[in-house]
Structures are given as structure tokens and as C-alpha cells.
Amino acid sequence: MHPEADQLNQQFPSVLFHLFSEKGKHLFSPQKGILKQAAEAKNSRLNATIGIALDDNKEPLGLPSLIKWLPDKLSLPYAPGTGVAELRDVWQEKMLEKNPSLQLENISKPVVTSGLSHGVFLAGTLFLNEGEKILLPDKFWGNYKMLLGVNVGAELSTFPTFKGNGLDTEALQNALATQSGKTVLILNFPNNPSGYSPTKEEADEMVEILTAHAETHPTVVVCDDAYWGLVYEDEIERESLFGKLSHAHENLLAVKLDGATKEDFAWGLRVGFITLGNKNMTPEIADAFEKKVAGAIRSQISMACHPSQMAVLRSLKSPTYEVEKKANFDTLETRYQAVRNVLEKNKDRYSKYFAPIPFNAGYFMCIELIPELNAEQIRQNLIRDFDTGVIATDNMLRVAFSCAAASDIPELFENIYAACEAAR
Structure with a gap:
């Protein structure tokens, strides 16, 4: 093991250290590498370190x-390996504003990732060995199969997402009961593909279940918060x-994956964040976590x-940011209500097929x-005969x-109904 990785590992209490995958244990951010040396020489009058080109006034020699x-x-x-410092600060401030239960002393500073997909892959790299199991609800984003199954080599083990009109928290508890030793799970709310987010009662119950499980099982809970904040019921x-x-x-160990992609309507910019939290977090542990994440990013x-x-960053600091975001939220909420209305109006008729x-x-x-x-x-009939596109997954249409x-939206669902009718 590299001495710098070993030095980082010594910062973690035993229970946290053993949550890492073998690769995670070996990760480090080189403190004598090119990026570190360039950062130290950043303000030098003569700086011949990093591989970029500057004009004679020391401005970037761009086109x-x-x-x-x-x-x-x-x-x-x-950019710095962990991301633009001010962006990380601003994102953390907003994270604390949005989540009153968060305690600053228990979390690391967010590290910038290249979108949420990259964050999922980083979490898998850090905490899953090939062949290890990761628990997740059976309604999950299909790219987890590629990110965690193919690339990381983990075994995806699912449990039922729903029971009746709500979450099946008993299924979560039963899935946890099958675990021996380290437990890793990923929870995505609001959920893709279902579009469900837990009620306050369900959220409290899940926290209680996971906390009780952690009494006897070292546990990593990855919170995929890609669609955070987009909730439409009281x-x-x-x-x-x-x-x-x-x-x-x-x-x-809680791992938060979030970003500008969905919640700030910045899909193609690929700006995400990974933040880690633990009851016994210290500045030294947080720094060691960040260095391991930075090492993974550097190598990927x-x-x-x-x-x-x-x-x-400029958008987050804009005086119009909150107003703009509320306007977009209102648009989505109006569409959500339109879906609710058309399904309620046609409930009996639609139940013939879906x-x-x-x-x-x-x-x-x-x-x-x-x-x-x-x-x-x-799905194919909808494209061919009704000029309508949806996503097919298992026996569902998203x-x-x-x-x-x-x-x-009324026409969209009528087209789905007509396509089902034509297929019978």
C-alpha cells in the first residue's frame, strides 16, 4: 500500500475504515503530485508547473x-481536483438551509463530481468490492446496473419498493435482516422511475430501521438525491x-449524492456533489474522506x-436564482397535477389496461x-401509430x-389507452 494511502487510513476509526472496499483503502490524493505542486506554486512570479498555456500577461492563452x-x-x-472552492462552500450552505436536521460538524465538505452518475460510480468504487452485495428497492434507475453491477462488479439485490399506496418499509427491514457483516444500500428519492418520495412518517421509519440495523452491522447508506426538492404533496x-x-x-456512514443536474435544471453541465456524514465525524476524518474521493476522481x-x-456558481449566487427555480417548479407541479387529474377522471376506464x-x-x-x-x-406502437414516446421497463411505462x-397530458394518456386497446 502506498504510504500516503496508509496515512489517510490511520485517520479513520476501525468501523469506518472497514467500510471501504479494497480499492477504497488504497485510494489517496497525491500530496507530492503535479496538482499539489502546481497549487503551491500558483502565486509564484515565474510559474512553469502545470500543463496549460498562458500569454505574456499570465492570462489563459485560449482561442x-x-x-x-x-x-x-x-x-x-x-479546476481543483475537489472542485471550485467557492462552489463547494455555496452548495454546502444551501444544503444546510434545505436540510435543518443536518449538523455541519457531522459532514464532509461537498466534493464536485461530473454529474450524479459519476457520484454513484465513486460511491461504488469507495465502498464495494467485486461480488459484494448492494441492497436497493426494485424500482431503480437502470444505469445502476452498468455503474454498480458491470463497472464495480457488485451484486444488485432488490427488495419490494411498494406495499399498497406507500413504501414497503417492512421489505426494507427484511432485506437488512438477511445481511451479515457490512451492509451497503442505495436509496433514491424522489425515485426514478416511479416518481415517489417518502412521507414524513415513512422517512422517520426508514431512519429508525437503518439506525437499528447499524447497531450490529457497519452500514453505508447512499442517498441518491438527484431529484431533491421536487415534491408536490404536503x-x-x-x-x-x-x-x-x-x-x-x-x-x-451516510453518503449524499446530489447536484445541479435535475434540481437546478442543468442537465448537460454535469455538475454533481458527493458528501459524507457520520456521527463521529471530525475535521481530520472529513479531510481524509475528501482526499480519498479526490484520488478516485483524479484517477478516473x-x-x-x-x-x-x-x-x-454564478447561477446559485444570482439574485434571481430562487425566483427562477420556483417558476420551473411551478411548471412541473402544474404538469404533475394534470397527470393526477386525467388519471382520476378516467380511472375506471384506464383500469382495463393499466x-x-x-x-x-x-x-x-x-x-x-x-x-x-x-x-x-x-412503446413501439405509440411511436409508430400515435407519434408518442414513453419509456418501457419490465411491465411498466414510464x-x-x-x-x-x-x-x-390528456392526449398522451389517451394515446397510451388507444395503443393498449389496439394491442388486444
Whole structure:
């Protein structure tokens, strides 16, 4: 093991150290490498360290035809490995505002990732060995199979997401009961594909179940908060599970994955964050976590995109940011209500072929087809005969109301009904 990795590992109490994968234990951010040496020489009068080009005035020697499309030419050079410092500070401030249960002393500073997908892969790299099991609800984002199954080599083990009109927390408890030793699970709320987020009661129950499990099992809970904040019913928990889990138990490590992608409507900019929390967090442990994450990022993508980070930072600091975000939220909420209305109005008729699974948040909702229908066939029929696109997964169709005008939603569901009718 590299001495710098060994030095980092000594910062962790035994229970946290043993949560790391073998690769995670070996990760470190080189403190004598190019990035570190360049940072130390940043303000030197003669700086011949980093591999970028400067003009005679020490400004980035960029192409004018490129620079005119960027926030400014100062975003051309490489960003720090952990991300732009001010962006990390601002994101943490907003995280604390949005999640009153969070305690600053129990969390690391957010590290910038190249979107949420990268964050999922980082979490898998840090905490899962090949062949180890990760628990997750059976309604999950399909890319987990590639990120965690194929790339990390983990075994995805699912449990039922729903029971009736709500979450099946008993299924979560039963799945945890099958675990021996270290437990790793990922929870995505609001959920993709279902569009469901837990009620306050369900959220508290999950925290209680996970905390009790951590009494006897070292546990990593990854909170995929890609769609955080996009909830449309009063009884829904507004905070991330990470808020309470981050200081729930010394044996429980909470990992928060979030970003500008969905909640700030910045899909292609690929700016995400990874934050870690534990009841016994110290500045030294937080620093060691950040250095391991930085080492993983350095070895995978070098660092996240600098212009994208600067664009997101400027948006977050804009005096119109909250107003703009509320306007977009209102648009999505109107579309959500349009879906609710059309399903309620046509409930009896639609039940001949499909019914919605629970939904109350996010960008999506799903309908479950009767067993006699094939989701992929219906999807193809919708494109061919009705000029309508949805996503087929298992025996469900996922409808992204986020990208459908409220006025088009009745026609969208009528087309689905007609495609089902034509397939019988």
C-alpha cells in the first residue's frame, strides 16, 4: 500500500475504515503530485508547473472563438481536483438551509463530481468490492446496473419498493435482516422511475430501521438525491434522508449524492456533489474522506469541468436564482397535477389496461400494464401509430411529465389507452 494511502487510513476509526472496499483503502490524493505542486506554486512570479498555456500577461492563452462561449476565460484552466472552492462552500450552505436536521460538524465538505452518475460510480468504487452485495428497492434507475453491477462488479439485490399506496418499509427491514457483516444500500428519492418520495412518517421509519440495523452491522447508506426538492404533496418529507442519517449512529456512514443536474435544471453541465456524514465525524476524518474521493476522481476523470462549475456558481449566487427555480417548479407541479387529474377522471376506464404505481414527486410517474400486455410492444406502437414516446421497463411505462406540456397530458394518456386497446 502506498504510504500516503496508509496515512489517510490511520485517520479513520476501525468501523469506518472497514467500510471501504479494497480499492477504497488504497485510494489517496497525491500530496507530492503535479496538482499539489502546481497549487503551491500558483502565486509564484515565474510559474512553469502545470500543463496549460498562458500569454505574456499570465492570462489563459485560449482561442477567442471558444472563450466567447464561456463564463469567462479564467474558467479555461483546470479546476481543483475537489472542485471550485467557492462552489463547494455555496452548495454546502444551501444544503444546510434545505436540510435543518443536518449538523455541519457531522459532514464532509461537498466534493464536485461530473454529474450524479459519476457520484454513484465513486460511491461504488469507495465502498464495494467485486461480488459484494448492494441492497436497493426494485424500482431503480437502470444505469445502476452498468455503474454498480458491470463497472464495480457488485451484486444488485432488490427488495419490494411498494406495499399498497406507500413504501414497503417492512421489505426494507427484511432485506437488512438477511445481511451479515457490512451492509451497503442505495436509496433514491424522489425515485426514478416511479416518481415517489417518502412521507414524513415513512422517512422517520426508514431512519429508525437503518439506525437499528447499524447497531450490529457497519452500514453505508447512499442517498441518491438527484431529484431533491421536487415534491408536490404536503405530507411528503422535504428533507433528504441524509440529514438525519449523517448523525444517526457511529456505525453508519451516510453518503449524499446530489447536484445541479435535475434540481437546478442543468442537465448537460454535469455538475454533481458527493458528501459524507457520520456521527463521529471530525475535521481530520472529513479531510481524509475528501482526499480519498479526490484520488478516485483524479484517477478516473482528472477533475470536473471548470466552465460548468463556474456557470452553476454564478447561477446559485444570482439574485434571481430562487425566483427562477420556483417558476420551473411551478411548471412541473402544474404538469404533475394534470397527470393526477386525467388519471382520476378516467380511472375506471384506464383500469382495463393499466394503473399508476404510487407517485408524488420528481420528473416521472409509471403505469403498470395488465399481464396480457407487453410494455415494449406498446412503446413501439405509440411511436409508430400515435407519434408518442414513453419509456418501457419490465411491465411498466414510464411517463416523463417533466417534458410534456400540461395541455398535452390528456392526449398522451389517451394515446397510451388507444395503443393498449389496439394491442388486444
